[in-house]
Amino acid sequence: MxxxxxxxxxxxxxxxxxxxxxxxxxxxxxxxxxxxxxxxxxxxxxxxxxxxxxxxxxxxxxxxxxxxxxxxxxxxxxxxxxxxxxxxxxxxxxxxxxxxxxxxxxxxxxxxxxxxxxxxxxxxxxxxxxxxxxxxxxxxxxxxxxxxxxxxxxxxxPVPIGQAAKDYLGLFVNPTLLGGLTELCKQKPADPYTWLADWLLKHNPNKPDLLHQIIVEVPKE
Missing domain, CATH: 3.30.70.141 (Nucleoside diphosphate kinase-like domain)
Structure with a gap:
């Protein structure tokens, strides 16, 4: 049964x-x-x-x-x-x-x-x-x-709500957030809010990778 x-x-x-x-x-x-x-x-x-x-x-x-x-x-x-x-x-x-x-x-x-x-x-x-x-x-x-x-x-x-919002969260938000919360539990930082915010910024899946070298121009004297 x-x-x-x-x-x-x-x-x-x-x-x-x-x-x-x-x-x-x-x-x-x-x-x-x-x-x-x-x-x-x-x-x-x-x-x-x-x-x-x-x-x-x-x-x-x-x-x-x-x-x-x-x-x-x-x-x-x-x-x-x-x-x-x-x-x-x-x-x-x-x-x-x-x-x-x-x-x-x-x-x-x-x-x-x-x-x-x-x-x-x-x-x-x-x-x-x-x-x-x-x-x-x-x-x-x-x-x-x-x-x-x-x-x-x-x-x-159009802003999704209802099932459309659930689908969006399941595909684009929850996986990243779950990874951050899992790592947070492992690290147990003193300031969990700041730590999680920094982790999300670092692991943002929508953030493009910069493959080119950054050149800093020095002003001529």
Whole structure:
């Protein structure tokens, strides 16, 4: 008779690979003074604020950012409004961030939002279809472009969670960490935290080997 515990159906079924998606959020010029309140709602709604900056765009920069709206009648008013003062730009992260953020902010016309989505950010803070409090990316492509526009140094990659995160840890993190902890137990250093940190730096599998000779230039007298 086997004494090994049997796996339940839930344990044996593979977990779906779920990724943290990113989207861009803007708090528009006339609502910057309400940024703290809006950010509190964002966090309580399950989003993480990955990056944030306060920036004052020029009309030319606004034209580039809203290039997909070029040629529409409201385009000059939009760029003039968005360049009228500082804005708050945020890269938000969560599962299905783009759709959840658009649901939270509501329809682009604040007057319509007050009727159809009274609890949305645009219904609460917006005043019309132009001064509608916040901006949100409408699809993955626009989110990627807009995040790169506001945060040029950012690297946009899906962040693995769930089974995908477990697979990543099993392949790339756990083997190195296990080796370090095993050696730590053998050495028993007086300062285990510093010793382990130094060991991990020395045995980092992603650190390239420098095969070329390092030449130090001596300044001429």
């Amino acid at each position: 086997s004494l090994e515990p049997q796996q339940t159906m839930e344990q044996s079924m593979p977990l779906p690979q779920i990724y943290v998606e990113r989207t861009l959020a803007l708090i528009k010029p006339d609502l910057v003074h309400k940024a703290e309140d809006i950010e509190d709602i964002i966090v309580r709604s399950g989003f993480s604020i990955i990056q944030k900056r306060k920036i004052h765009l020029s009309p030319e920069q606004c034209s580039d950012f809203y290039s997909d709206q070029y040629g529409k009648m409201f385009f000059p008013s939009l760029t003039a409004y968005m360049s009228s003062g500082p804005i708050i730009a945020m890269a938000l992260g969560r599962y299905k961030a783009i759709s959840y953020w658009n649901e939270l902010i509501g329809p682009s016309n604040s007057l319509k939002a007050k009727e159809s989505h009274p609890d949305s950010l645009r219904a609460i803070y917006g005043t019309d279809d132009l001064r509608n409090a916040v901006h949100g990316s409408y699809c993955y492509t626009s989110a990627e472009r807009e995040i790169r526009f506001m945060f040029p140094e950012v690297i946009i990659e």
